[in-house]
Amino acid sequence: MASTDGKGIGKVIFSSSLGTLIEWYDFYIFGMLAKTISVQFFPEGNDTAALLSTLAIFAAGFLVRPFGALVFGRLGDMIGRKSTFLLTLVLMGGSTFLIGLIPGYRSIGIAAPLLVLLLRLVQGLALGGEYGGAATYVAEHSPVNKRGYYTSWIQTTATLGLFVALGVIMAVKSNMSDAAFTAEWGGWRYPFWISILLVGVSIYIRLKMSESPLYTKLKKEGKTSVNPLKESFGHKANFKMVLLALFGAVMGQGVIWYTGQFYAQSFLENTVKIEFMQNREILLWGIGLATPFFLVFGALSDTIGRKWIMLSGMLLGVIFYRPIFSTFLKDTDVKVWIQKDASLPEAVHPKEVIKVDTIDTGTAPMLVTHSKIHWALNDGIKFTENRADTTLRGTDGSAAVIKEDTRPNYTDKVLSTTLKWKFIFLVFAMILFVTMAYAPIAAFLVELFPTKIRYTSMSLPYHIGNGVFGGLVPFIATLLSASFVNDPLVGLWYPIAVAGLCLIIGAMFLSNKIDKNIND
């Protein structure tokens, strides 16, 4: 079977990648706007809403994505790649747009979180079905010597989807006040509404594409699978390859992907406490600079094989995660900043009293003053010191005793330009590891399974690897942090251990040979 010519393959890659990028965008904006969504749909103090919120977070990623891989994988192997991933796009775009239209909890009560949960589950289902279809579709159009390169365009979409989501949210947010953004019908809804335009364009383009040539040939010959699930997971010869794909490649890739793209962002925001916009700026630069390397490593995998590039990405993560995250913490130590910058008197740092709590102790009244001190140091460094100072008033006319907060916390840190670029480099390095582990994986998975059950066989391990192993990074990190409170980097042992295990299994069991003939 001849592969598609140069111009044709360009259209195939563009239409597949655009749709997949939009699906990732749709999936990410929900996570990125989680705080606002929580306020609008899952108010604190309501147990049912809290339960629905937890389900929306955990069920969509862990349960529904692998389920979507099975449902749509089966469909894709039975009725074709094109119609199936078109369907996933419609489901994803439609549910995203509808989330943006649901009135808040204050307007329609418990129906609001219920609808959001339902639509979030549809999103998870659709995402589970999209990737396998797009990767298979592109690979089945590609010549053997460019399969890794062409499918690496699909691999860029997960990162570019994050890039677009970040960019759209930042653009909307920077053009309005916080109150206008977070209001019930405020700016946070715009990214959801924008989705319908993107999806409309993508559906139009995809409708014009033809079915994969390999699948068309298979269908003409009457060789399509009648039961892809049974053939994928019920036959030992194929099932053992599904297990190998999961434990020898995708499991490690999933944690590397999640740690580089999401855990780093969350760590910089919640642990290091970098200011919201600067944190996103760092991530945007890191992603923007590293994304072309998906194509570099995809193309390289056509020359030297897939295995060692993927495993090198995992190895680099295992070696460098702790030093990188440790640098994030050390370089933003406020006490060191203050020591280095003794040039400015304290008076220039404006103090803002937020509230004063009066606590009746039975004897003398106790006042707790919550205040913010806005520090501005040399080199553009800024941060906010959040204090809670206690004042004990003497009842007998004696002077008040002030107990200063000895452990204030520091938030909204703005880094100097030099330090910002250092952090951009470190984030870039972590996303570079992602590009190594992730770029060749579509071609690797496609080559592992036969055409008639390819969509089903590759989708399930992919979504278990990324959705379950990757998606568990923040949960296990919180779990480890609760058990080992003295090590702020303890959460990293989970991705390090999973990537390390996958590295060992991959090195021992995987073949580096490129399967030249996927027409089977």
Place this chain on the structure above:
Amino acid sequence: MNQLKRISGVLWMILAPVVIYLLVMGAVHNIDSTGTKDINKPIPWIIIITVFTPIAIGLMIFGFYSLKGEYDKLPESSDDL
């Protein structure tokens, strides 16, 4: 290398129940009605253990296949599957 693959199969078979044991113990120690974090809620644990149990069984099967030498020679083409 094939000998090493077979021996490592035992390790993968042991690792699977260990992971499930650690998850169950994690749930027992951390589920707490007064806690506010996700690790204190039962629902995430139920979902995670439900999803991880078949994955761990998969790891055991992977270990069993390794031990039996099923991965000594990987298929060269789909005809071998």
